[in-house]
Amino acid sequence: xxxxxxxxxxxxxxxVARAKTRREAKAAFxxxxxxxxxxxGALHLDRMAAARSEIVMAYHVVEKGLTMPHRxxxxxxxxxxxxxxxxxxxxxxxxxxxxQVRHAVAVLKAYRELHRDxxxxxxxxxxxxxxxxxxxxxxxxxxxREDFFAQRDAAFPSFAxxxxxxxxxxxxxxxxxxxxxxxxAMTAPSACNRQHCRVHVIDDAGLRDRLFALQGGxxxxxxxxxxxxxxxxxxxxxxxxxERHDAYTNGGIFVMNLCYSLHWHGIACCILHxxxxxxxxxxxxxxxxxxxxxxxVQVLAxxxxxxxxxxxxxxRLDAKEVTTWHR
Ligand SMILES: Cc1cc2nc3c(=O)[nH]c(=O)nc-3n(C[C@H](O)[C@H](O)[C@H](O)COP(=O)(O)O)c2cc1C
Numbered sequence: 355x356x357x358x359x360x361x362x363x364x365x366x367x368x369x370v371a372r373a374k375t376r377r378e379a380k381a382a383f384x385x386x387x388x389x390x391x392x393x394x395g396a397l398h399l400d401r402m403a404a405a406r407s408e409i410v411m412a413y414h415v416v417e418k419g420l421t422m423p424h425r426x427x428x429x430x431x432x433x434x435x436x437x438x439x440x441x442x443x444x445x446x447x448x449x450x451x452x453x454q455v456r457h458a459v460a461v462l463k464a465y466r467e468l469h470r471d472x473x474x475x476x477x478x479x480x481x482x483x484x485x486x487x488x489x490x491x492x493x494x495x496x497x498x499r500e501d502f503f504a505q506r507d508a509a510f511p512s513f514a515x516x517x518x519x520x521x522x523x524x525x526x527x528x529x530x531x532x533x534x535x536x537x538x539a540m541t542a543p544s545a546c547n548r549q550h551c552r553v554h555v556i557d558d559a560g561l562r563d564r565l566f567a568l569q570g571g572x573x574x575x576x577x578x579x580x581x582x583x584x585x586x587x588x589x590x591x592x593x594x595x596x597e598r599h600d601a602y603t604n605g606g607i608f609v610m611n612l613c614y615s616l617h618w619h620g621i622a623c624c625i626l627h628x629x630x631x632x633x634x635x636x637x638x639x640x641x642x643x644x645x646x647x648x649x650x651v652q653v654l655a656x657x658x659x660x661x662x663x664x665x666x667x668x669x670r671l672d673a674k675e676v677t678t679w680h681r
Pocket of ligand 1: 414418517518519520570571572624625626627628666668
């Protein structure tokens with residue numbers, strides 16, 4: 355009888371704890387939703403930072419286009435007009451001189467230079483660039499494979515600076531090399547060493563294409579990827595309500611470590627967002643047979659690169675611009 359009472363007490367306590375966690379989780383996600391609605395650039399394009407991010411996103415599409423493996427001249431006409439309009443509107447509201455917006459102009463200039471002999475006129479772009487003669491065209495590095503990986507055993511500053519996403523894949527990734535790269539990525543830290551991340555390797559062109567159709571960010575190069583890595587985080591490792599972001603914080607740390615590890619192993623990869631609609635997330639879980647308890651964090655397209663290829667410049671902000679000292 356005593357044993358029965360003890361068991362009942364334990365069950366009741368567990369039920370009370372679960373109800374408390376559920377209440378706290380709902381409150382926490384409501385708090386996140388409010389913060390998102392108040393802060394997300396997509397909802398506040400009138401703010402300077404959000405308008406700038408929209409421009410960066412639009413110029414990166416063109417920058418990527420300049421370095422794509424199967425690039426055809428005349429690409430991205432709509433994207434060019436869109437970017438010109440965004441920059442015009444930004445400068446009318448906030449003035450000129452912003453470093454990232456200037457880089458967007460430099461990317462447009464590079465696009466125009468590439469189309470120097472293109473027979474179709476580009477009056478809108480030409481008029482836009484004529485008003486900004488002081489901006490030089492943005493260079494997109496052209497690299498040889500051996501140089502791309504040459505800093506493999508260099509000190510960390512050189513190694514880190516040499517890592518870039520690569521959208522050029524020419525040959526299959528040897529299974530053993532990929533396994534070694536994943537093993538090295540396991541050095542990533544995780545909260546209480548709970549090691550939330552799981553790695554799914556797709557080695558089938560049909561599955562790859564169906565996943566990429568759900569992802570939507572691989573046009574022009576996804577079809578060349580030999581393997582695709584899907585990094586998930588097991589929500590079972592989340593121990594209390596306030597850890598609601600832990601799948602993504604631990605997942606992000608793991609993915610960065612994996613990127614360095616792939617680079618060290620001579621494997622080219624392109625990080626791919628997993629910012630998809632709920633129905634696409636659900637479809638991907640079903641497609642790959644991934645348990646619902648695993649949150650998909652990130653997708654990586656991988657392959658061995660060709661002998662030479664282009665890399666998108668992707669310049670960084672100055673660290674001083676992003677650092678605030680609280681003293
Ligand atoms: C979270 C995340 C999502 C990304 N999604 C895509 C994507 O869907 N398609 C793509 O071509 N590149 C994608 N990228 C690659 C970025 O464009 C690239 O990392 C960035 O421009 C910096 O360049 P770097 O990695 O060469 O330094 C993504 C990168 C990150 C970190």
